[in-house]
Amino acid sequence: xxxxxxxxxxxxxxxxxxxxxxxxxxxxxxxxxxxxxxxxxxxxxxxxxxxxxxxxxxxxxxxxxxxxxxxxxxxxxxxxxxxxxxxxxxxxxxxxxxxxxxxxxxxxxxxxxxxxxxxxxxxxxxxxxxxxxxxxxxxxxxxxxxxxxxxxxxxxxxxxxxxxxxxxxxxxxxxxxxxxxxxxxxxxxxxxxxxxxxxxxxxxxxxxxxxxxxxxxxxxxxxxxxxxxxxxxxxxxxxxxxxxxxxxxxxxxxxxxxxxxxxxxxxxxxxxxxxxxxxxxxxxxxxxxxxxxxxxxxxxxxxxxxx
Amino acid sequence: xxxxxxxxxxxxxxxxxxxxxxxxxxxxxxxxxxxxxxxxxxxxxxxxxxxxxxxxxxxxxxxxxxxxxxxxxxxxxxxxxxxxxxxxxxxxxxxxxxxxxxxxxxxxxxxxxxxxxxxxxxxxxxxxxxxxxxxxxxxxxxxxxxxxxxxxxxxxxxxxxxxxxxxxxxxxxxxxxxxxxxxxxxxxxxxxxxxxxxxxxxxxxxxxxxxxxxxxxxxxxxxxxxxxxxxxxxxxxxxxxxxxxxxxxxxxxxxxxxxxxxxxxxxxxxxxxxxxxxxxxxxxxxxxxxxxxxxxxxxxxxxxxxxxxxxxxxxxxxx
Numbered sequence: 001x002x003x004x005x006x007x008x009x010x011x012x013x014x015x016x017x018x019x020x021x022x023x024x025x026x027x028x029x030x031x032x033x034x035x036x037x038x039x040x041x042x043x044x045x046x047x048x049x050x051x052x053x054x055x056x057x058x059x060x061x062x063x064x065x066x067x068x069x070x071x072x073x074x075x076x077x078x079x080x081x082x083x084x085x086x087x088x089x090x091x092x093x094x095x096x097x098x099x100x101x102x103x104x105x106x107x108x109x110x111x112x113x114x115x116x117x118x119x120x121x122x123x124x125x126x127x128x129x130x131x132x133x134x135x136x137x138x139x140x141x142x143x144x145x146x147x148x149x150x151x152x153x154x155x156x157x158x159x160x161x162x163x164x165x166x167x168x169x170x171x172x173x174x175x176x177x178x179x180x181x182x183x184x185x186x187x188x189x190x191x192x193x194x195x196x197x198x199x200x201x202x203x204x205x206x207x208x209x210x211x212x213x214x215x216x217x218x219x220x221x222x223x224x225x226x227x228x229x230x231x232x233x234x235x236x237x238x239x240x241x242x243x244x245x246x247x248x249x250x251x252x253x254x255x256x257x258x259x260x261x262x263x264x265x266x267x268x269x270x271x272x273x274x275x276x277x278x279x280x281x282x283x284x285x286x287x288x289x290x291x292x293x294x295x296x297x298x299x300x301x302x303x304x305x306x307x
Numbered sequence: 308x309x310x311x312x313x314x315x316x317x318x319x320x321x322x323x324x325x326x327x328x329x330x331x332x333x334x335x336x337x338x339x340x341x342x343x344x345x346x347x348x349x350x351x352x353x354x355x356x357x358x359x360x361x362x363x364x365x366x367x368x369x370x371x372x373x374x375x376x377x378x379x380x381x382x383x384x385x386x387x388x389x390x391x392x393x394x395x396x397x398x399x400x401x402x403x404x405x406x407x408x409x410x411x412x413x414x415x416x417x418x419x420x421x422x423x424x425x426x427x428x429x430x431x432x433x434x435x436x437x438x439x440x441x442x443x444x445x446x447x448x449x450x451x452x453x454x455x456x457x458x459x460x461x462x463x464x465x466x467x468x469x470x471x472x473x474x475x476x477x478x479x480x481x482x483x484x485x486x487x488x489x490x491x492x493x494x495x496x497x498x499x500x501x502x503x504x505x506x507x508x509x510x511x512x513x514x515x516x517x518x519x520x521x522x523x524x525x526x527x528x529x530x531x532x533x534x535x536x537x538x539x540x541x542x543x544x545x546x547x548x549x550x551x552x553x554x555x556x557x558x559x560x561x562x563x564x565x566x567x568x569x570x571x572x573x574x575x576x577x578x579x580x581x582x583x584x585x586x587x588x589x590x591x592x593x594x595x596x597x598x599x600x601x602x603x604x605x606x607x608x609x610x611x612x613x614x615x616x617x618x619x620x621x622x623x624x625x626x
Contacts, residue, residue, distance in 0.1 A: 034442075139322055139609065140329070141601035143564040144582055148594060149333060151586045239451050243568055246453045247583060262453060266572070273461045280454035288449035295445075 028300035035296020038289035045286055049095030058086040060093045060256060072274060079274040081264065090256040091279055097257045099286070101172055102238035108176030109237075110230050113183025118214055120184070121191025131188070134181050142178045146240070149174050150249050167251050171244065175237050183229050190222035224301035228294055235290035242283050258283045312614055319606050326602040327377060334591050335369035376595070386592035390585070395596045398581060405474075406577030410566040413497040417504025418555055422548070424505065425512025429520065430539055440509060447506025452499050452565065456572035459495045470495050474575040496573045500565065504558070511554050515547035549619045556612040560604040 030036060058076075063083045072079045078087040120130035150170060157166035194200065195218060203217045242259025244250035246266075251257045253264060258279040265275035367375070379386060385395035428437040464472035470491050480486050519525065520543060528538045567579030574580070578597060585593035 136322060136325060139326060139602060139605045141560065141564055141598060141605060143567060144598055144601050145330075145333075147567070147583065147586055148598065152333070235449065242451055243453065246451075247568065247571060249586075259453075262457065266457065269457060269461050270465045273465070276457050277461070280451070280457060284450045284454055287451070288446065291445055291449050 025297075025300040029296050032296035032299055034292050035299075038292035038296070041285060042289040042293065045095070045282070045289070046099065049092050049099060052092040053089065056088060056092065058089045060089045061085060061254070078278045079272070081261075081272070081275055082268060087261070087275065087278060090261060091258065091282060094256040094258050094261055094279065095282060095286075097168070097251065097255060098238050098241060098259070098283070101168065101175075101241045101257070102234040105172045105175040105179070105237040105241075106230050106233040108172060109180040109233060110183055110226060112176065113180035114187050114219075114226060116180065117184040117187025118191055118219065121188040122195060122210070122214055122218070127188075130184075134184050137178070138181045140178065143240075143243070146174055146178060146244060147247065147249055150244060154249075163252055164255050167255070171241055171250060175240050179233065179236070179240075183226065183233075186225050186229060187222060190225065191218055194218045194221055228298045228301065231290060231297055232294040235287040235294070238283065238290075239287055308617070311617060315610050315613055319610050322606050323603055324377075326606070327380075327599055328373065330595055330598045330602065331373045331376060332369070334595055335372065380599075385596040388585075388590055388593050390588050390590045390593075395592050398593060399578065399596065399600070402576060402578050402581050405575055406563070406566055406570070406579065409474075409493060409496045409569070409575055409577065410500060410562055412493070413500035414504055414559065414562050416497065416501045418508060420501070421505045421508035422512050422551070425509040425551075426516055426539070426544060428509070429513045429516030432517065437513075441513070444506040444510040444513075447502050448510075450502075452503055452568050453572055455499045455502060456495070456569060459498065460572070463495060472573060474573045496569050496575060499569050499572075500562070503565070504562070507558070508551065508555065512547065512551050515550055516543060519543045519547050549616065552619060553612040553616050556608050556615060559608050560601060563601060563604060 063085060064080075065083065070076065070080045076086050076088065078091060080086060081090070116130055116134065120127045120134075154167060154170060157170045160166060161169055200213060200217055203213050208217070241250060241257065242262070245257050245259030246263045248263055250263075251260050253260060256264075261279040262276055262283075265272065265279070268275055365372075376386065383396075385399070387393070388395055388398060391398065424440050428434075428440045431437055460472045463469045472495070474492050474496065475488075478485060478489055478492070480489055525538060525543055528542045529535070533542075563578065566577060567583060569575070570577045570579040571583060578600075582594065582597045584590075585597070
């Protein structure tokens, strides 16, 4: 009785579909239940902000004082703010900006960090000066400095690029410039160990130049930790943006990012708690999902864990 | 050992000098005039404005002002606030106890809760306790502190009316009643901060313990017949705590930064609140002093973390 079952299990290795790193990682990732739930939640939230406004046509700036500070109703599913503006529309619109800030700021931080880390790890001469600069940046008090820079420079950027783009460029730029350091350290460590490997020597012996070795040979091998850091970084950047907006130093009130909506809502907690709760939940769910996905990715991309 | 500390100190000093320069340069090069408040007021005639600028020493080019500022700092003089005309040092010293009473207590509570939680969840890995505490840790550092604060205010101040949501710093403690008032008004801000600190440190402690548990020396200790409690507390915990101590030291300056938000929500008149207000007022001397203090704290605690690591881990060579 047991015999057929045993035969079924024997599959020649050559017949299995070829497995790539990414397929392996995806297979491993799917087994991380919380990470999968988080991925679905995040996709839902992204669709909510991207597709939502196409389906739900209420404007974000329709003022109606008769409807001010009303709780959820059929006409306004998430209620209204002090000027009677529809919160659902504002939250969907604001989500786009919050998420865009998160992704762009991380792209900048990752680019800066990878460049500095790769140069420091690859060229022994650059290592010491670049790492000194990294340590220096690590000693800067990030949040207070962000507040100061944004307060002082926002008017001139606003006049140069317009109120929305100017603030966007500044917030993304400042977050990027103040958060690249951990990535640089990570990439440097990867480069230090990878450049000793045989495949680098092989590449060099067939005449590959430094640039090619860095970009085509070492960097792809160092991509996993960068990817994990980037994922978690997006959550961090969204938190930073909403913190700045919550302190009144981020986007202006006509650009309702999630943090900004909370900032406007904080004086009406007693009569209109829904105003603060919905955008807060959005920030929380987004960041939580991103952190769980980062955790799942870390497990999935860790070769020691692959079974 | 002494030489190691000395060498680290010698690296720390130029770092602080460069940071002070960066901070001052950002403030000085900003396009926003510190006197814009006066500037916007049409009743202030230009001569008066020029006089104010002159009396505040704003006529000099900024590198000269920087040198003056640093040499005053070296004598312990942080300058005079533009707004309140009192010494910056006094303003900060006034605010410091409020910050420490909230932030400091929260951090201590966070550390004291986090280490046992992290330890138990590592030892009982995959148990229900571990699942709950790791999920809680994830929630703890994903939820923005301003949102936790707002939720607490909605639930406990507005609906249940248990705690006041504005922190009264004039409260004097002289009997049980006022002490209870102090506890009541501190509970929410402390909870907000402690939740975040506990989450971060517990997660780290758990990860460190898990690194150590499968090691050979743990098996040796068990095979000697030691009680499991002794193995965990005396062997694994002590070794795992070395990096945790570093993390705790490194986290202290960040805690002051994080307090900015909490102080803003609960209107605690601490350092963070002073910073946000001074930024809004364009009160450059106060802003520069607070930024510099934060930066010095970061550098000092980095130094402390390195020294602690070297003291606690005999494998580290002092070079």
